[in-house]
Structures are given as C-alpha cells and as structure tokens.
Amino acid sequence: MAGNTFVYDGDCSFCTSCAEFIERRIPSRARVIPWQFADLDALGLTLEQVETAVQWVGEDGTVAAGPDAIALLLRDAGRMWELPGRALQLKPVGWLTWPAYHWVADHRHLLPGGTAACSLPQAQRDKLYGPSTSR
Template identity: 65%
Template sequence: MTGERPTFLFDGDCAFCSRCAGFVERHIPTRAAVLPWQRADLDALGVSQQQADAAVQWIDPAGVAAGPDAIARLLRDAGSFWRPLGVALGAPPVRWLAWPAYRWVARHRDLMPGGTAACALPAADRH
C-alpha cells in the first residue's frame, strides 16, 4: 500500500458497481480514494487482479478487507452516523448474513438497478 490514505476499489467495468461507487463519493465522507480496480496500481496496493475482480476491496495500513468487510471499514472510516452502520455490518451475526447477501448481489449485479449486461459475471462464476 502506498501512503496513509485508504483505498476502496470497485469494478469500473460494471455499471451497477460504478453507480454504487458514485453514491459513496457523493454521500459518504470517507477519506478513501474510491477507484475502479482497472485504473489502480494493484501491485502497489497488495491486491491481485483476481481478488479485485471478485469483490470490492478496502486497503489501509491495517491491511486489506474484501466484500462486506470492506464496506464495513469504509462506513466506519466515514464517521458520523455511518460509523454505527459499519460497526453493525462488521459484527456477528450481521457479518455472517452479509457475505451470502454480497455474493448473491455480485452474481446478479447485471439485474440490479443501473446494471447492464456488461455487469454480468462469467457463467462459471454464477453458481
């Protein structure tokens, strides 16, 4: 990881993911750089292309978090009323439920609001 500023990576090739990232940039006051993984220096961040393609990533000096764990860290970083949401998302049993929900949304992101056919994961990744 370079610098002390956190980084939040999303799939810039997915319209649904890009809309969600836009919401984060407009409404959630995080310190993180919100970047499509396709434009990030993954080697410098310590994240593989496979990891970035599989789930959103949060990278900070404490390490890397993926999926709902990354979202929880982003929300905690934002402070204000976002922090309790991040704490709840990262705590059992919410965290246990968040992962299956995240995987379901990831598999069906082409059907989500703003999603397009380009958002669809390869068929092998959908089961």
C-alpha cells in the same frame, strides 16, 4: 501508498453507480477507484481479489473484501456512518452479509444501473470490449 483506498469494478455499471453514491454521500477520506485504473501491485492486490469483490486497503496495511471492505469504508466516514460500519462487522450480521453480498454480485446485471456486461467474467469482457488498462 498513502491513505485508505476502496477498489471496485469500474466495468460494472451497478458497481460504478454505487461508487458514485459513495463519493457523493459518504464522507470517507478513502480514495474510491476502479481496479482497472488502480496500481494493484502497489496496493498489494491481485486480479483475482478485485474480480471477486470490492477491496479496502487501509493506510495501516489492513486489507478487507466485500462487506468487510464496505464496513471499513463506512467506519472511515465517521459520524452517522460509524454505527452501520460497526454493525456490519458483528459476527451474527457477518453470517448474513457475505451471502447477501454474493447474491448481489451474482445478480448485479439485473439491479438498477446494471448492464449485461456486469454479469460477464473479466476475460469475456476483455474479448468483447478490449483489455482493461491496468494489467
């Protein structure tokens, strides 16, 4: 695997909207890819990991999830993004970021860009829309 990779849920419209924002506005060198099109084995990720939270797989072997993954993505972008990325990694901030991340994940279907499918577990999405391509 070459380079850093940020993996998100491509079946979720809210997640896809966020990934598109990242690609347009955050100058990270990381490849931003939906887990449904990623080679999870090559990245060393499991289906459970990618269904639970966004993932960061660093070229140095670092694996991080949720707000920790977002922090590494921001730090990778450098310049003005380095400070918010470092702030997300501070212990007192970390105590707040995971509960906030879980709240957003649980309510992503209600957020801008979200759809009802965002609230469904992957197994139910597969029944409704067919299986994802990368498994």
